[in-house]
Amino acid sequence: MRRWAFLILGALAAPVLASPASARDVGADVVPRITIGGRLISTLNATWLQGDGRDDDDLYDVSIADTSILTRFDRRLFDRSVGGAVVGLEFPDPDADFTDSVFYHRVFAFLWDRGYQVELGRTKLRNFLVEFPTLRDDDLLRFTEILNGFSNSNTEEYHQFGNHLALDLFWPQRFLQVTGYLAQRIETDPAGEMKEEFDLNSGGLFLQRTVPGPLKFSSRLRQLGVGWDAQKVDVDGDTWKHAFVAGGVVNLTMDPLDHWEAVAQVIYDTGAGDRDLTTDQGRALAESVAVAAAVNYRHSTFQVLRWKAALTAAYKDYRDEDAAEWSVVPTFQYRLGDGMGLLAQYQYTRRSGDLATAVGFDQEHTVQIGLSFDFETTFNDYIGERQSILNMEHGYVR
Amino acid sequence: MSDKAPEGHHPVSEPPRRTFLKTGLAVAGAAAAGLATKAEAAIPKSPPGGETRFVAPPLLSPSAAPDPGHQTPLPAQGRTIEAPLHGIPAVVEPTGAPRDDQVAYKTFDLDLQIARHTLLPGVEAHMLAFNGRVPGPTIRVMEGDWVKVRFKNRTELMHTIHWHGMDVPYTMDGVPWVTQDPVRPGQTFIYRFQARPAGTRFYHCHFGTLLHMQSGMHGAFIIEKPNDPIRQRFPYTRDYVLILTSWDLNFIREELNAMLRRMKERMLLMELGKLDPQTMGVFRTYEDFQRALESGYMPPYTTQRLAGEGRATLNFNFFAINGKCYPSTENLLIREGEWIRIRLINAGQLEHYMHLHGHQFFIVAEDGNDLPEPIEQNTVRVSPGKTADIVVYGNNPGYWTFHDHDTRRVTNNGIYPGGILTVLAYEGIDGPYAPKVALDE
Ligand SMILES: [Cu+2]
Numbered sequence: 001m002r003r004w005a006f007l008i009l010g011a012l013a014a015p016v017l018a019s020p021a022s023a024r025d026v027g028a029d030v031v032p033r034i035t036i037g038g039r040l041i042s043t044l045n046a047t048w049l050q051g052d053g054r055d056d057d058d059l060y061d062v063s064i065a066d067t068s069i070l071t072r073f074d075r076r077l078f079d080r081s082v083g084g085a086v087v088g089l090e091f092p093d094p095d096a097d098f099t100d101s102v103f104y105h106r107v108f109a110f111l112w113d114r115g116y117q118v119e120l121g122r123t124k125l126r127n128f129l130v131e132f133p134t135l136r137d138d139d140l141l142r143f144t145e146i147l148n149g150f151s152n153s154n155t156e157e158y159h160q161f162g163n164h165l166a167l168d169l170f171w172p173q174r175f176l177q178v179t180g181y182l183a184q185r186i187e188t189d190p191a192g193e194m195k196e197e198f199d200l201n202s203g204g205l206f207l208q209r210t211v212p213g214p215l216k217f218s219s220r221l222r223q224l225g226v227g228w229d230a231q232k233v234d235v236d237g238d239t240w241k242h243a244f245v246a247g248g249v250v251n252l253t254m255d256p257l258d259h260w261e262a263v264a265q266v267i268y269d270t271g272a273g274d275r276d277l278t279t280d281q282g283r284a285l286a287e288s289v290a291v292a293a294a295v296n297y298r299h300s301t302f303q304v305l306r307w308k309a310a311l312t313a314a315y316k317d318y319r320d321e322d323a324a325e326w327s328v329v330p331t332f333q334y335r336l337g338d339g340m341g342l343l344a345q346y347q348y349t350r351r352s353g354d355l356a357t358a359v360g361f362d363q364e365h366t367v368q369i370g371l372s373f374d375f376e377t378t379f380n381d382y383i384g385e386r387q388s389i390l391n392m393e394h395g396y397v398r
Numbered sequence: 399m400s401d402k403a404p405e406g407h408h409p410v411s412e413p414p415r416r417t418f419l420k421t422g423l424a425v426a427g428a429a430a431a432g433l434a435t436k437a438e439a440a441i442p443k444s445p446p447g448g449e450t451r452f453v454a455p456p457l458l459s460p461s462a463a464p465d466p467g468h469q470t471p472l473p474a475q476g477r478t479i480e481a482p483l484h485g486i487p488a489v490v491e492p493t494g495a496p497r498d499d500q501v502a503y504k505t506f507d508l509d510l511q512i513a514r515h516t517l518l519p520g521v522e523a524h525m526l527a528f529n530g531r532v533p534g535p536t537i538r539v540m541e542g543d544w545v546k547v548r549f550k551n552r553t554e555l556m557h558t559i560h561w562h563g564m565d566v567p568y569t570m571d572g573v574p575w576v577t578q579d580p581v582r583p584g585q586t587f588i589y590r591f592q593a594r595p596a597g598t599r600f601y602h603c604h605f606g607t608l609l610h611m612q613s614g615m616h617g618a619f620i621i622e623k624p625n626d627p628i629r630q631r632f633p634y635t636r637d638y639v640l641i642l643t644s645w646d647l648n649f650i651r652e653e654l655n656a657m658l659r660r661m662k663e664r665m666l667l668m669e670l671g672k673l674d675p676q677t678m679g680v681f682r683t684y685e686d687f688q689r690a691l692e693s694g695y696m697p698p699y700t701t702q703r704l705a706g707e708g709r710a711t712l713n714f715n716f717f718a719i720n721g722k723c724y725p726s727t728e729n730l731l732i733r734e735g736e737w738i739r740i741r742l743i744n745a746g747q748l749e750h751y752m753h754l755h756g757h758q759f760f761i762v763a764e765d766g767n768d769l770p771e772p773i774e775q776n777t778v779r780v781s782p783g784k785t786a787d788i789v790v791y792g793n794n795p796g797y798w799t800f801h802d803h804d805t806r807r808v809t810n811n812g813i814y815p816g817g818i819l820t821v822l823a824y825e826g827i828d829g830p831y832a833p834k835v836a837l838d839e
Pocket residue numbers: 526556557558603604605606610611615
């Protein structure tokens with residue numbers, strides 16, 4: 001009896017113990033291109049909240065939020081296109097529902113070639129057109145990204161990440177990119193707990209002209225685009241919430257050592273259902289217009305970036321409510337070395353009308369001082385980049 | 399200009415006879431030399447009517463004698479730079495050689511562009527291509543000819559041309575920052591020199607040499623003498639040029655991209671008048687360099703600028719004869735009773751040990767210079783930067799491989815057979831076995 005059990009267990013274990021290579025064909029085992037990247041950002045934060053009928057509140061903490069590590073594997077396929085996988089994990093914001101754990105923010109498979117890219121799995125959603133130069137990508141989340149109408153959690157990752165099937169089509173010589181996606185945004189119950197199951201619940205279409213990084217000085221207009229996102233929220237008789245986004249990036253100077261750029265984006269969200277600003281979901285479902293703009297300066301010596309400074313301003317108006325908020329964020333980053341930075345950022349946010357009442361304070365100051373370490377290393381690069389200078393300007397080589 | 403004939407380079411021949419051009423400058427010409435050695439007795443004559451044939455890389459014709467099939471640069475495959483930035487001379491003509499009205503120059507046009515080069519079916523790479531080809535076209539002149547090469551740099555990178563193994567005026571030697579400023583994007587540099595000494599020589603870029611020379615910037619420069627003693631002794635009817643190279647395609651791709659990115663920025667800085675010597679990494683004196691370090695300049699070697707894995711050593715994965723890897727290499731053709739000459743040029747970074755099956759050959763020249771006495775062997779070592787000339791007699795009809803005997807270089811991306819492998823094939827034979835194309839053993 002025990003012997004039988006042992007054999008059965010052995011038979012079950014065999015496929016698990018066998019190395020992945022031996023499970024494959026007799027062809028050579030090709031080592032993929034391996035890219036490992038990561039960023040540790042650690043800041044000492046001081047926050048002061050001020051509001052009507054509320055004592056001033058001081059908060060001090062050390063935040064490692066947004067620290068992440070990312071691994072990427074690319075392989076040439078039989079038809080010389082490329083396929084692969086990305087696995088990444090992130091340390092969430094302190095107020096997230098899962099503060100004590102890590103969040104697998106990117107787990108997806110992909111295929112790409114000169115003219116297209118397909119992603120299937122969990123990753124950062126295409127909620128925005130341009131990136132803003134704040135220390136963390138969610139510092140101005142409410143102003144800079146299309147919000148998730150399905151979440152009543154204050155977990156910012158629920159807005160930024162989700163599962164999707166995204167298809168990008170590229171016209172490299174015209175710098176054109178069209179993106180279509182079907183997304184499964186994270187849904188929560190009214191208490192903010194993630195639901196056990198939910199559907200593909202949203203989709204969108206983006207069109208942009210975007211100049212790849214290595215060619216950033218080839219055109220004053222670096223990026224310009226429009227996008228549309230639809231979420232099937234089904235609240236109070238409204239089936240859909242729509243958001244429309246437009247934005248771009250312009251080189252203000254064509255000077256690689258003293259480089260100024262301007263970044264701007266506007267998001268109009270139709271909202272859906274009752275516009276109750278007291279809950280996270282209510283604010284995400286409110287009709288709103290959000291505008292954000294930034295000026296970014298980068299100073300290099302001997303073609304090595306030494307420090308950068310940025311000023312970002314954002315404004316959001318909740319259209320049918322007597323509510324608005326705005327924020328101003330100066331950011332400074334000094335590079336101590338390659339991939340090591342000294343950071344400082346001040347963020348002032350002011351809320352007015354019903355929003356201040358709903359949130360409980362109308363002014364918020366946050367000062368952050370910290371360090372960041374980031375790196376990206378590629379091993380066995382036998383593939384190259386779709387948008388490298390050689391591939392963009394001298395014909396594509398597979 | 400030196401007017402001394404390069405006598406010391408011709409141990410096989412009699413002292414060169416002197417001829418005088420209209421300038422009165424002496425040029426070297428090789429005398430017809432009767433040779434009587436013990437090898438000669440065994441050497442049959444080549445078949446009558448045998449015609450001299452030159453095989454790839456294609457011959458570059460002088461511009462005065464248009465020969466479109468050979469000399470026309472291939473059309474550009476992408477972005478090219480046709481004129482230098484404002485304020486930079488379009489043409490640089492250094493002194494150190496006679497003027498055009500003093501001697502009769504043979505003029506050759508070389509341009510440089512980035513081209514997609516097919517190493518063998520299924521493997522393509524961006525390379526730096528003289529006249530759109532890898533390797534660059536072959537220049538073939540007579541010893542003593544006055545040569546003018548108009549080199550136009552149509553890339554965004556900087557280059558020079560160095561005339562390897564040739565005794566040119568130092569201002570024509572093509573070493574950036576030592577004998578000339580590098581040729582700027584869109585600029586034309588005119589090299590002038592007298593072709594000497596005779597022999598198998600080559601040209602290559604000397605700017606960012608590790609990358610540029612490997613990326614395709616090399617070509618054969620053959621200087622013949624009127625009555626070549628080697629030909630008299632071994633009456634060859636075909637003359638092959640085989641340029642041996644090794645490639646780390648991943649290094650080439652990463653570094654070319656990185657250099658292009660840096661150079662695009664430098665071009666912008668030049669336009670803004672902000673390109674200082676430190677950003678270029680070029681200093682007037684060693685003391686200037688030391689002072690720059692004290693004031694915060696970080697030399698690139700301290701910041702590990704190499705792209706990708708920051709490798710200090712290359713991982714060569716493709717090996718080529720005349721820009722092609724087996725099975726895309728061209729066969730060497732021979733007939734029974736024919737002598738052929740094979741000029742081996744190592745324009746790469748590795749040593750190659752070329753071994754011919756079924757024959758003993760004579761090594762007749764090394765570094766382009768005739769050996770005092772031919773050496774009979776079947777394997778010849780060709781070190782980086784060296785050339786070796788061998789002559790083969792067709793006395794064993796069949797198909798015979800000729801390959802690097804460091805068989806790591808007889809691979810394509812690690813798979814044997816490939817790389818530096820070709821076949822000496824007898825014409826007009828009907829043997830019981832004929833070569834196939836093998837890719838995986
Ligand atoms: Cu070069």
